[in-house]
Amino acid sequence: MRTVVCVKEVLDPDAVGAYAVSGHLEIGDDAKTLTQTTIPRLMNAYDEQAIEAALRLRDGGADTTVCAVSVGADTTATLRHAFSLGVDEVVAISPPAGVEVDCHVVAALLAAFVRDRGADLVLTGRQASDDDQGVVPALVGEALAMPVVTIARAVDVDGTKVTVTRVTPDGDEVAETELPAVVTVSSELGEPRYPNVKMKMAARKVTPEVVAPSDLSVPDGGLQPLLRLERQWVPAVAGECEILEADSAAALADLLIDRLVDDKTLQAGGGRP
């Protein structure tokens, strides 16, 4: 069996958040690109968990190879990280020249890669922490007419059947489908493993295979973006916080309860036991 894990390189969302909150997020002259070179680039955390899900299947005895694939201009560092975690094969798909790639183009490229090279199981993150869209896996599944099962806490394969424990707002749901299938992985899967030193060293010497769009059987029109990013900005937060002050924790607590009763958020009752 062959498992393909789709991994995206993103700007560290915590660093972006820290700059945004402090009012120091730099946006380039094009009014949309985040230009701070001090923001680290790393593998989308959910994609690390998707790799972890694949490795757990392999560790658990599934006879599968694991291939990590990424669409992007320079994804070498992210793919080396994937290799250090223990995947067998790393592939970089370069974006089409002169096109501002959107989620539809990324999905078309990933789907073509899977169609051409084959996969029984396609694992992805539930969403990328930069655009938060969570649409690429569904677009890939539709392009390949594969079932799509989202937000996995656990993924199990038995023969041609895949069983997914999904984290839903109403609690866990267990769903089954036949391979080939697309499954998106959530943080509830648990901590991904750390690479050991030996694997880290080995990964440094690995050069990902580079695949050009022209090497792939992308259907006509598949490389035409449907969306163009026009602008990006930091939304204003209207802060109007009253900081309560008092001498002791007890007095602060009483003051807060007073405020909440005064503004009718809470009601003073008859002194329940």
Place this chain on the structure above:
Amino acid sequence: MTAPVIVCSTGTEAPEEAEATLTLGRKVAAASGTDVRWLLLGAAPDGYADVARRHGVAAVDIAGGDGIDEGDADVLVAAVARYWERSPGQVLVFAQTFSTRDIAPRVAARIGAAVVTNAVDVDAGGDAGLEVSAAAFGGDTRVLYAVTPGVACVVTLQPNAIEPTAADGTAPEPAVEKLDLDLSGVVRGVRVVEAARSDGPRLEDADVIVAGGRGLKSAENYQLVVELAALLGGMAGASRPIVDDGWIDSAHQVGLTGKITRPALYVAAGISGATQHVVGCTAAKTLVAINTDADASIFRHARYGIVGDCLEILPELIRSARDRGVRR
């Protein structure tokens, strides 16, 4: 006339969120000189005709039947795609829920449309054509996407992004049609072998939420949050790291990848206020923050703030609330 705006409700959204999508739909339709059609999947909600009239909806289309009523994603995707074949639009708006997040991109793929999730607004009619604003980086930034001219767009509207408002004046009675979409050939590729058990009340519906984060220091201390929540007649919430660490199960997680809540009172204890958390509680009427760090981001969103140790404040709040018998 341009193709209409289609607003689709699946019954998984809160009524006010359905109204928010109709409000947005009306705005987009007015800007591009067209109508709103409201597609209801599954049983039509009570009072839908009044809601439709209030929002100046031109036509209500109701589709139900096997698979649609159970909310089977494969069937819903096929149903919307089939509907679109008979009655294409320029924009298809869903209220964003766990379920519509799955359906929207698949529908987009089937009908050859673009898709944007986490949308906060849509503009049409200007020189730029169709433009969708959305939250990115968990809400730390906003992005504006232009849709390629001639391409339709499927949008899921983020909860609390738009205040629902009724249309001005009186609208004519909308035409209501019960549709018979032939879905007999649809393959249901995914089988649910164990359904989720929603045990008890949902955080989304809670009037009071007391939430804790890493500042609580240990799983035992989370009991303070649970106790205060119970005392105020509310529920306990959590930030993601403490869910990840197993202090409490993920049904209590508030935020981008947890629950989007709208309580009257939200108390955030030992929570830094990362946007990925805050998007789940900014709709609270009154937000209280307790944090040792006066510069913590949560204070930017709070109505009342206490700069202090939540391990000292929470027990005193429990005492004070109990002494005075306060409730919501």
